Amino acid sequence: MSDQDPDIWSGIEDLWAWLDSHSPGDGQQSLLLRMLKLSEEVGEVAEAVIGAMNRNPRKGASHTWEDVESELCDVVITALVALRTLTPDTREVFVRHLARVRERSLGPGPGPRPA
Template sequence: MTEELHGAGAPLDGAAWETVRALAARFDAASAELGVVPPQSHVLQVLKIGEEFGEAAQAVIGATGTNPRKGRSHEWDDVHDEVCDVIITGMVALARMRPDAAEYFASQLALKAGRFLPGSAAGEGA
């Protein structure tokens, strides 16, 4: 199965997942130094996704200027950066929880994309 999205730019290649695994290992080591065991570190990593999402939401509010007290405090590039933080944090969370994160992600992407992309292998016959 390919990890490349139909019609998208660069695939989620092995190098990207190597970086994600390295980040996961670094954060696992840091958690271990603090005495945080994997079930707890998994919960904390998922909460980190929520924190990053909040920053993305704040950037959208700032880019649209919808907070009267702050006005336009962000640019859309800030939103893009924060969305990347959400995605990276999610990938690291998955890598910390599953040794087969890249393969699991690819299978989930194919499954879920198959619901929306006509003619995809996962969507045929559905």
């Protein structure tokens, strides 16, 4: 990661804190709404893909593949903010889960690297 790249985890923490300070509801309601927001964002990915593939006869080519990229990023951000709403250990939970998914999909890694 270069010096110009934002730190994903501090960015997620900042967004979570901002949302938390602007949420009108209690913890349970905020959690539910953040989970529902994820479904909304996934729907926007689908809309962008349909538009990029020119598959909506009413709208035509309404989106680009760059729009799809942007919508996918919104899904990732929304999911990580929702995860942060569940646990302050967002990074550790995510990294641990990613390791399990990688091992399940790719098999065990080569083991520790020699020093």
